[in-house]
Amino acid sequence: MLTKYPTPKKLAHANLSKLTEILWNSSNGRFGEWKAQELKNLAHDSFGVENCEDIYSMALLTMLDEIQSLAEKADELEKKISSLLKNFDSTITSVPGIGPILDACILSEIGDVTRFRSADKLAAYIGVDPSVNQSGEYTSDHTRLPLPAKSRLDGLCCCCAA
Incomplete structure (x- = not known):
């Protein structure tokens, strides 16, 4: 969700059905339209630094990429360790x-x-x-x-x- 809507402004203006679909899929069906609407309302009522929104968005997306990369490397290491343990x-x-x-x-x-x-x-x-x-x-x-x-x-x- 954060990769698609990295700022409160983008989340507040998100399409409700698309946001609902993202939440439904990423939560294994626990969160639906009610949670999407709640998040949109919270994002609408939040405040942020308007002139720095792009910088914060870029920083957040960079961190998310790093987290994804580290998770992939951890999976690779676990597979390598599993193969070595067979010995x-x-x-x-x-x-x-x-x-x-x-x-x-x-x-x-x-x-x-x-x-x-x-x-x-x-x-x-x-x-x-x-x-x-x-x-x-x-x-x-x-x-x-x-x-x-x-x-x-x-x-x-x-x-x-x-």
Whole structure:
């Protein structure tokens, strides 16, 4: 919508049916004519700097082009990472919410998984292995997680959980 109507003046004078179509398509059917009319009214009531409108419009369109270019490059990188991951025997992406980017980040932080003798050792390395406080016959009801060995892994685990 911003590429077609980069200023309030252009939005206020937009064809209602064209604006409705853009909103409908870009919102997967959530916004229709009522939202288009609301946006036109808001644009009509807004104020702007009349003599700088072209400069602001050009700056906005330039930024939108940059965002589009960066999104395309990010997609290319994700495809390249996905193809490189095929060289590794990783099952991390079988976990819901973990895609190729998180998989590659986790693998780069952990390294060769076979260097850990057990899953418990790996969990302790990552910092997600709860420890039980006990002394003599006393055992605490509360377990605590140790500080993670690597803060980047801790952050990646938070990304996975989100």
